[in-house]
Amino acid sequence: MADPQPITVVLVDDHQMFRAGVRAELCRAAEAAGTPVEIVGEAEDTERAVEVVTATRPRVVLLDVHLPGGGGVEVLARTASALPETRFLALSVSDAAEDVIAVIRAGARGYVTKSISGTGLAEAVCRVAGGDAFFSPRLAGFVLDAFSGGGAAARDEELDRLTPREREVLRYIARGYAYKEVARELVISVKTVETHVSSVLRKLQLSNRRELTRWASDRRLA
Missing domain, CATH: 3.40.50.2300 (Response regulator)
Known part of the structure; x- marks a missing residue:
């Protein structure tokens, strides 16, 4: 055979x-x-x-x-x-x-x-x-x-505003990582992390890290 x-x-x-x-x-x-x-x-x-x-x-x-x-x-x-x-x-x-x-x-x-x-x-x-x-x-x-037509699909419009790198930063922040820890995990500078977080907050129309964490947790991103 x-x-x-x-x-x-x-x-x-x-x-x-x-x-x-x-x-x-x-x-x-x-x-x-x-x-x-x-x-x-x-x-x-x-x-x-x-x-x-x-x-x-x-x-x-x-x-x-x-x-x-x-x-x-x-x-x-x-x-x-x-x-x-x-x-x-x-x-x-x-x-x-x-x-x-x-x-x-x-x-x-x-x-x-x-x-x-x-x-x-x-x-x-x-x-x-x-x-x-x-x-x-x-x-x-x-x-x-x-x-x-339910669950995460209904939220794609919001998620699609974020770049892949912004999503990565978002997940780490939502898990409680400090900016220095995110920078180490992604091999980028702390300043770059801060820039990504600011961009995410602006795109999602959120005010602070606490709101960002709640937003991510609601969508099972953390």
Whole structure:
């Protein structure tokens, strides 16, 4: 009996060490499950992702949500419609509702967080390659809310005012991080954090950090 054709995959993430770990774990787990995977390309930012995905036309793209140059939604916007046979699976550290909803609306077939095991990721890739949708369990509710017209979907207009970096800063502030701690986590200056917070307050028409925290908590962003 002939060996099964491997599922071709492109890895898109801005951390080289993380890509290396995913490549090793995914290939090992997929081989053990009898559904081999072949990594045909990698990219670390939006522009490179568009180039690699377009050139290789993989079966599955493992796509980080937050990337330099525009992010996962931008990659989807520039490639998904032209590559109907390619499936996009978001793989992100973020489990925020607005991130999940944004990439699914843009055309991704699933969303898993970076806490997933190698075996779980191999299953997700196989399922998405076969045309199914796949979500980490707690994220499925966000998608149901979005496409039933309730929950987070009704708040997209407000969230869409914020840039991806502003959303990241917002989540840290809502979790109680000090400006210095946010700066350290995002590898930016304290002054830049202050600028982002001021911009978020202005866009959302909020007065102070307390109102911002309440706003984020109401939307399950913290």
